[in-house]
Amino acid sequence: MELQDLRKNYGKGTIDDYSLPSDPMDWFEEWMKDALKASLSEANAMVLSTVSESGFPSSRIVLLKHFDHNHFYFFSSYDSRKALQLQSNPNASLLFFWPELERQVRIEGVVEQAAESVSDEYFYSRPLESRVSAAISPQSSVVASREALENMHKDFLAQYPDGNFTRPANWGGYKFLPRLIEFWQGRKNRLHDRIQFEREGFHWKRSRLAP
């Protein structure tokens, strides 16, 4: 395996200092639209990194389900490993990588549980079988076997064939408030574009970083 010989020159885009939105959330919206337009696989998949009480980082993919001018929203189990870490340390990061566009977005900030109404709205919009999985899965816990999991799913579905059950209290949304957002565009000769926004009160301070 000759990994050291894998080398790609980037040239799909540039970030021009003078034609940028001054608000990174507007910019994120533009880049997400580009990712969706390009029909990228799982364009809304992002790496969520959290930190344990003892300072160990841990990363996993979650799906961005909504964003507005202030927050990024994702959904998960409130009993999961990530949830326990967020409970003891709400600082976290998000990472998007869109290789076909040669773009990366890094986001750092603070996470808290979303309003119940946000969790309800999304939960009830999901297909029945996904809602059942959310209800029965003790996310991040050890389970006896695949079969045990499937039996729990089947039994729950038999109990509520019409899907007439409420959102489990231990499943819902998280909202991520960004304090730092960096946009990266691959450029030729490894002289990439990096533009960083840092929140300063109600404003964003913009800087260009060395690649």
Ligand SMILES: Cc1cc2nc3c(=O)[nH]c(=O)nc-3n(C[C@H](O)[C@H](O)[C@H](O)COP(=O)(O)O)c2cc1C
């Ligand atoms: C493409 C993809 C999308 C995923 N989306 C979610 C999601 O939106 N929410 C979630 O809780 N887990 C999602 N997962 C599973 C997580 O990566 C992870 O396995 C799970 O949340 C448990 O993580 P934890 O033990 O660190 O809490 C996704 C995984 C992949 C690969």
